[in-house]
Amino acid sequence: MAASAMSARAGSPDRLTSISGARRVVVKVGSSSLAWAAGGIDDVRLGAVVTALAPRQLAGSDVVLVSSGAIAAGLAPLGLPVRPRDLATQQAAASVGQGLLMHRYTEAAAAYGITVGQVLLTSDDLVRRAHYGNARRTLQRLLALAVLPVVNENDTVATEEIRFGDNDRLAALVAHLIGADLLILLSDVDGLYASDPRRRGAERIREVRDAAELADVRVGRARGLGTGGMQTKLEAASIAMSAGIPVVLAAAADLAAALAGQEIGTWFHPSVNKPAARRLWLAHATTARGRLHLDAGAVAAIVHRRSSLLPAGVTGADGRFVAGDPVDLVDPAGTAIARGVVAYGVDELPGLLGRSTRELAATLGPEFARELVHRDDLVVLPTAKGSATARRSDG
Numbered sequence: 001m002a003a004s005a006m007s008a009r010a011g012s013p014d015r016l017t018s019i020s021g022a023r024r025v026v027v028k029v030g031s032s033s034l035a036w037a038a039g040g041i042d043d044v045r046l047g048a049v050v051t052a053l054a055p056r057q058l059a060g061s062d063v064v065l066v067s068s069g070a071i072a073a074g075l076a077p078l079g080l081p082v083r084p085r086d087l088a089t090q091q092a093a094a095s096v097g098q099g100l101l102m103h104r105y106t107e108a109a110a111a112y113g114i115t116v117g118q119v120l121l122t123s124d125d126l127v128r129r130a131h132y133g134n135a136r137r138t139l140q141r142l143l144a145l146a147v148l149p150v151v152n153e154n155d156t157v158a159t160e161e162i163r164f165g166d167n168d169r170l171a172a173l174v175a176h177l178i179g180a181d182l183l184i185l186l187s188d189v190d191g192l193y194a195s196d197p198r199r200r201g202a203e204r205i206r207e208v209r210d211a212a213e214l215a216d217v218r219v220g221r222a223r224g225l226g227t228g229g230m231q232t233k234l235e236a237a238s239i240a241m242s243a244g245i246p247v248v249l250a251a252a253a254d255l256a257a258a259l260a261g262q263e264i265g266t267w268f269h270p271s272v273n274k275p276a277a278r279r280l281w282l283a284h285a286t287t288a289r290g291r292l293h294l295d296a297g298a299v300a301a302i303v304h305r306r307s308s309l310l311p312a313g314v315t316g317a318d319g320r321f322v323a324g325d326p327v328d329l330v331d332p333a334g335t336a337i338a339r340g341v342v343a344y345g346v347d348e349l350p351g352l353l354g355r356s357t358r359e360l361a362a363t364l365g366p367e368f369a370r371e372l373v374h375r376d377d378l379v380v381l382p383t384a385k386g387s388a389t390a391r392r393s394d395g
Helices: 003-008 015-020 043-058 070-075 087-110 123-127 129-144 168-177 230-242 252-259 277-284 296-305 357-364 382-386 388-393
Strands: 024-029 062-067 116-121 148-153 182-187 247-251 266-268 290-294 314-319 326-330 336-341 378-380
Touching (some): 024 168, 024 252, 043 062, 043 087, 062 087, 062 129, 070 087, 116 129, 123 129, 129 148, 168 182, 182 230, 182 252, 230 247
Parallel strands (some): 024 062, 062 148, 182 247
Antiparallel strands (some): 247 266
């Protein structure tokens, strides 16, 4: 559907009901909404975020705040005029700034009698199942104690996470992790636009019913202190929608209005047909540790028949992974068509590939008569829909 048609729709009739009835809310705020352009936290804007959240928390809702800003807060104390480009200096700035950021949140929340708790996460905390469970238990306990968790990436030790997207994807995954009823993504613009919002005549898209409606929308990346931009917010919204969580994308100044269910920003409807939690985790929370290269028959079996992956359909492997790691399954053209948890390490595979499970059981023992990736530990990726190999192999 064209973006202009989306923007003309009236607001969703169930929007107010969904927002007012949300018992567990995740709000994400980025650096550009908290910091001065030259670096350093703007206490007025940070205080406004806490002021908007406090009534919801005090009324009995569970509220989680995913907040960027550690690096921005560390610039001025280190005498850095702009956000550094090199990873080591970013990590140093985050180390200095994270404490300052939490101090500001602690003081602002204390004015309402609210206690805040710091939760620092890396991708491993949402990829490794044991860590995933620990993160969930910690957040659940903080919420049970009426604490406002302030979540941020652990930028002092993160590598790829520090460039990840201004915590947008992290916010969507945290919302899924704790079973949130609502995700609010705050931006420095007042919603999603069909074109550059700085141009005259640009139309705000008032609601999105399906992620497929976003195919023709073109947005930009962040500038200045921010690292994500609108693209990462749309990716985060798509993750939450697929998990059955509605999303509001709005300006940071409109947080109170968004929490009140007013018709501001862009409303993303939750998907009715949400995937199993494990499959959503595989598709969005994991980072592949390697790749398994599939022949055309195996691609068709996985994409169209939702089969397990057997050794006979694999032509090669690369990467550094062990049994239990997530890996991408790629077609002959090199396109990732699925992701799954592999049953063998990369060092074990050379003697297994291209052979049937019957042959492996006869020559190596019955313990080898099993799948490389079981269908219960496998999710087909959206890129598979465009796989020429999969289309040809399906007849």
